[in-house]
Amino acid sequence: xxxxxxxxQLMAVVSVIILxxxxxxxxxxxxxxxxxxxxxxxxxxxxxxxxxxxxxxTCPAGSQLLKNYIPEDEYEDLVQRRAKExxxxxxxxxxxxxxxLFALPNxxxxxxxxxxxxxxxxxxxxxxxxxxxEKRSSYKVTLSVSKGILTTHTPPEEAMVKGSGENKxxxxxxxxxxxxxxxxxxxxxxxxxxxxxxxxATFQFENDEAVFPIAIKQPxxxxxxxxxxxxxxxxxxxxxxxxxxxxxxxxxxSIRQFYSNINIIIADDSLEPEKITGENIQHYIMPPAQGWxxxxxxxxxxxxxxxxxxxxxxxxxxxxxxxxxxxEVMEAVPELDVVGASVNGNRFPFALVYEEGEExxxxxxxxxxxxxxxLPGYPQCTVANGVVNFFLARTDAAQRVGFDPKLQRQAHSxxxxxxxxxxxxxxxxxxxxxxQPKTADNTVPEYRKFRYPGRSDTEFKLKLHFFKNHLKCxxx
Amino acid sequence: xxxxxxxxQLMAVVSVIILxxxxxxxxxxxxxxxxxxxxxxxxxxxxxxxxxxxxxxTCPAGSQLLKNYIPEDEYEDLVQRRAKExxxxxxxxxxxxxxxLFALPNxxxxxxxxxxxxxxxxxxxxxxxxxxxEKRSSYKVTLSVSKGILTTHTPPEEAMVKGSGENKxxxxxxxxxxxxxxxxxxxxxxxxxxxxxxxxATFQFENDEAVFPIAIKQPxxxxxxxxxxxxxxxxxxxxxxxxxxxxxxxxxxSIRQFYSNINIIIADDSLEPEKITGENIQHYIMPPAQGWxxxxxxxxxxxxxxxxxxxxxxxxxxxxxxxxxxxEVMEAVPELDVVGASVNGNRFPFALVYEEGEExxxxxxxxxxxxxxxLPGYPQCTVANGVVNFFLARTDAAQRVGFDPKLQRQAHSxxxxxxxxxxxxxxxxxxxxxxQPKTADNTVPEYRKFRYPGRSDTEFKLKLHFFKNHLKCxxx
Numbered sequence: 001x002x003x004x005x006x007x008x009q010l011m012a013v014v015s016v017i018i019l020x021x022x023x024x025x026x027x028x029x030x031x032x033x034x035x036x037x038x039x040x041x042x043x044x045x046x047x048x049x050x051x052x053x054x055x056x057x058t059c060p061a062g063s064q065l066l067k068n069y070i071p072e073d074e075y076e077d078l079v080q081r082r083a084k085e086x087x088x089x090x091x092x093x094x095x096x097x098x099x100x101l102f103a104l105p106n107x108x109x110x111x112x113x114x115x116x117x118x119x120x121x122x123x124x125x126x127x128x129x130x131x132x133x134e135k136r137s138s139y140k141v142t143l144s145v146s147k148g149i150l151t152t153h154t155p156p157e158e159a160m161v162k163g164s165g166e167n168k169x170x171x172x173x174x175x176x177x178x179x180x181x182x183x184x185x186x187x188x189x190x191x192x193x194x195x196x197x198x199x200x201a202t203f204q205f206e207n208d209e210a211v212f213p214i215a216i217k218q219p220x221x222x223x224x225x226x227x228x229x230x231x232x233x234x235x236x237x238x239x240x241x242x243x244x245x246x247x248x249x250x251x252x253x254s255i256r257q258f259y260s261n262i263n264i265i266i267a268d269d270s271l272e273p274e275k276i277t278g279e280n281i282q283h284y285i286m287p288p289a290q291g292w293x294x295x296x297x298x299x300x301x302x303x304x305x306x307x308x309x310x311x312x313x314x315x316x317x318x319x320x321x322x323x324x325x326x327x328e329v330m331e332a333v334p335e336l337d338v339v340g341a342s343v344n345g346n347r348f349p350f351a352l353v354y355e356e357g358e359e360x361x362x363x364x365x366x367x368x369x370x371x372x373x374x375l376p377g378y379p380q381c382t383v384a385n386g387v388v389n390f391f392l393a394r395t396d397a398a399q400r401v402g403f404d405p406k407l408q409r410q411a412h413s414x415x416x417x418x419x420x421x422x423x424x425x426x427x428x429x430x431x432x433x434x435x436q437p438k439t440a441d442n443t444v445p446e447y448r449k450f451r452y453p454g455r456s457d458t459e460f461k462l463k464l465h466f467f468k469n470h471l472k473c474x475x476x
Numbered sequence: 477x478x479x480x481x482x483x484x485q486l487m488a489v490v491s492v493i494i495l496x497x498x499x500x501x502x503x504x505x506x507x508x509x510x511x512x513x514x515x516x517x518x519x520x521x522x523x524x525x526x527x528x529x530x531x532x533x534t535c536p537a538g539s540q541l542l543k544n545y546i547p548e549d550e551y552e553d554l555v556q557r558r559a560k561e562x563x564x565x566x567x568x569x570x571x572x573x574x575x576x577l578f579a580l581p582n583x584x585x586x587x588x589x590x591x592x593x594x595x596x597x598x599x600x601x602x603x604x605x606x607x608x609x610e611k612r613s614s615y616k617v618t619l620s621v622s623k624g625i626l627t628t629h630t631p632p633e634e635a636m637v638k639g640s641g642e643n644k645x646x647x648x649x650x651x652x653x654x655x656x657x658x659x660x661x662x663x664x665x666x667x668x669x670x671x672x673x674x675x676x677a678t679f680q681f682e683n684d685e686a687v688f689p690i691a692i693k694q695p696x697x698x699x700x701x702x703x704x705x706x707x708x709x710x711x712x713x714x715x716x717x718x719x720x721x722x723x724x725x726x727x728x729x730s731i732r733q734f735y736s737n738i739n740i741i742i743a744d745d746s747l748e749p750e751k752i753t754g755e756n757i758q759h760y761i762m763p764p765a766q767g768w769x770x771x772x773x774x775x776x777x778x779x780x781x782x783x784x785x786x787x788x789x790x791x792x793x794x795x796x797x798x799x800x801x802x803x804e805v806m807e808a809v810p811e812l813d814v815v816g817a818s819v820n821g822n823r824f825p826f827a828l829v830y831e832e833g834e835e836x837x838x839x840x841x842x843x844x845x846x847x848x849x850x851l852p853g854y855p856q857c858t859v860a861n862g863v864v865n866f867f868l869a870r871t872d873a874a875q876r877v878g879f880d881p882k883l884q885r886q887a888h889s890x891x892x893x894x895x896x897x898x899x900x901x902x903x904x905x906x907x908x909x910x911x912q913p914k915t916a917d918n919t920v921p922e923y924r925k926f927r928y929p930g931r932s933d934t935e936f937k938l939k940l941h942f943f944k945n946h947l948k949c950x951x952x
Contacts, residue, residue: 014489047604081704085702089698098593103586107582108581108582111578112576113577113578127523132581132582192848195897220898221893221894221897221947222839222946224561224565225944226561227561283763284761285760294778298760300777301881302770352697354695372668399875424671468699469697470697
């Protein structure tokens with residue numbers, strides 16, 4: 001049995017225990033600085049602010065160093081103009097939606113990190129905003145944006161909202177439930193009409209802050225092609241001709257042998273144009289010798305079907321030239337843009353290895369004869385970056401890249417270079433077209449002069465690549 | 477002075493206090509279930525999994541209901557084909573990078589939420605991965621991906637790594653520092669070559685899980701235009717002509733009055749083509765009456781300068797037709813694609829109000845005569861969705877949208893409809909072109925037949941919009 005003084009001592013000790021326990025409890029809950037038992041570490045390791053800018057690229061052995069093809073007296077001005085165009089290009093392609101952002105640990109904030117897309121000038125609820133903080137007497141959050149305004153509903157008595165309709169919104173409440181209810185009703189409205197841009201929202205509670213992206217996009221109207229009921233409403237044959245009417249007529253006859261009604265578009269820059277007659281043939285006369293890629297771009301601009309089949313004017317259709325097989329692959333793999341086939345066994349698949357390089361120097365580009373993986377379900381077809389000049393292409397995709405009309409004489413890979421990262425390209429081995437023989441009496445003398453223009457044309461193209469493609473070097 | 481028994485009692489009580497305090501300390505730190513002082517609530521409010529699919533749209537009064545223009549016997553097949561094309565279109569445009577994702581609260585995980593972009597098939601460090609958990613004897617995290625593999629460095633003795641080189645990586649360590657060091661060295665490599673796709677990474681520690689996006693992109697080679705040193709190397713004038721050689725020649729003469737060397741491209745589908753002569757004029761002959769937009773698409777396909785100025789063949793240059801002013805606006809606002817001007821006071825700026833609508837029914841589109849905000853620095857210029865047929869345009873942007881060659885007769889807004897969300901358009905009031913008078917003796921009789929084709933052409937276009945633009949109704 002305890003004595004009265006012992007009982008007093010015990011009561012004192014018990015009171016002290018209770019006091020200390022209470023102290024601990026409230027210490028943990030109020031998150032006071034310098035708390036005795038710091039439980040949740042809020043370390044923020046140094047996070048990168050931006051993706052590092054690309055450094056200089058290395059030109060592989062055998063590369064053409066493009067600045068060597070720029071005349072010295074032109075070089076300074078050309079480089080300046082190129083730098084200005086490149087800056088504009090970066091402005092057009094960059095936005096806050098490229099910025100590196102992170103979710104920080106042990107934050108009571110909940111917010112969307114991807115997929116929040118709004119129409120311009122249109123009030124749209126922000127999904128998933130929430131505060132999950134430890135118990136306090138009062139909670140206060142701030143949301144701020146740059147290119148729009150934030151709104152929420154009128155708060156009930158136990159809460160206060162400041163800045164609804166402005167770019168900085170403050171919500172305060174003694175009840176976490178009420179605060180979260182108001183957060184669930186926050187909407188963002190962009191202030192200006194823009195078709196493709198972004199904003200960043202900052203969400204803050206006490207020492208915690210989160211930044212999340214808002215994508216602002218004008219929805220696009222779909223542009224679809226009616227495939228109709230047969231190959232003629234799905235594919236148009238496109239070609240360009242120059243001083244080779246003999247071969248062209250042989251080509252057309254060979255097409256008609258297998259496809260009697262398919263539409264054929266012919267871009268013609270011959271020096272003395274002749275008439276091409278026949279049903280379902282569209283013949284376009286260009287200024288004489290206007291050029292190879294100008295003619296290609298013209299022909300494609302006239303296609304009304306979903307796909308076009310590119311052929312050269314000296315090809316030859318055979319029973320192995322089954323357009324339907326290529327259309328089948330394109331239909332089965334909707335992300336594909338170009339499917340190349342075989343010209344008498346030659347498929348010419350290549351990869352383009354490209355590095356952006358340093359901003360002032362320019363990029364490094366190599367063409368390599370390699371392919372990537374096969375297409376699912378079509379083992380005879382493989383992904384590549386470029387193919388031979390016999391291919392089926394999506395009309396809209398090819399038009400989006402275009403055949404540069406500055407390339408008047410020799411050109412091929414340039415279409416695939418301009419299309420790198422935009423066109424998904426594959427090559428299939430089971431569709432073959434023939435090639436009319438290149439004999440002396442098949443070719444008019446002037447033809448060779450244009451078709452094989454020599455060094456000046458090569459130099460022109462290298463000079464063009466320097467500016468147009470912002471390159472330092474190319475290796476073929 | 478305490479007696480020995482009291483001292484003993486005191487020591488016992490103090491020991492109990494210490495024991496209880498230690499218990500509390502470790503309870504908080506070990507996050508054991510059913511802990512006495514549950515401090516950090518891990519509520520996960522029900523988060524939306526996807527952005528809700530758009531519902532039916534409402535056709536404003538006065539809309540054309542497009543299905544009414546489809547012959548009954550064609551309707552079923554047409555709708556089926558349209559649905560199939562629309563599904564393909566969704567496949568081409570959607571990816572995991574559109575999915576709604578959230579950062580959950582009170583998670584010890586740190587990870588990138590935007591900006592982590594990798595090249596296909598290329599090992600790239602994942603920035604900002606970290607675990608900031610409370611003290612434990614051992615820590616174990618799991619990272620998993622779908623379209624690639626994860627790797628990290630060989631672990632030191634106090635850690636274990638499982639699955640490096642596979643799609644699921646487990647890192648375990650008794651030291652948080654070591655674990656975070658290994659996390660800082662984790663790289664992702666996509667398994668297949670693709671030009672534009674994404675993967676989702678799942679990052680997990682005990683009860684916490686985060687999902688973050690990985691953008692997989694083939695970098696594109698820039699395509700820049702050399703602006704050269706004067707207006708002739710910056711702008712090409714483009715036009716289309718049909719049975720109006722008189723007006724065309726007046727137009728060309730008026731151009732030469734103010735711009736003696738600028739390049740003029742003429743697409744000509746007249747029934748009996750005539751020769752157009754002159755320096756810096758490119759004249760293209762099309763199949764007779766091939767069509768209005770086919771001609772426009774042709775002309776644009778031949779432009780080699782950064783910009784082209786669209787003019788109709790019956791316009792008239794005056795001293796107020798200052799192309800340089802429009803070029804200045806385009807250069808100052810690099811995101812702009814089209815800048816319209818004034819045809820004798822007529823600027824025709826309009827907005828396109830578009831709702832995607834329900835998947836099977838199609839969208840709702842209205843054209844309204846309104847504009848958006850002025851351009852910064854150019855108060856005489858305002859953003860819109862479409863303008864009058866006198867404008868300066870970026871050649872690459874216009875080509876990316878294209879003028880649909882199926883539109884043979886009447887058409888104008890269709891270019892801006894196809895370009896909605898792709899072209900940033902503005903209208904400026906200070907550049908004016910004249911219009912040659914539309915008098916009886918100015919027009920050949922056949923011209924009116926083609927230019928004002930009547931109801932059949934309107935019905936053709938409405939039927940076309942139904943399929944091509946996946947629309948339910950249009951209101952002009």
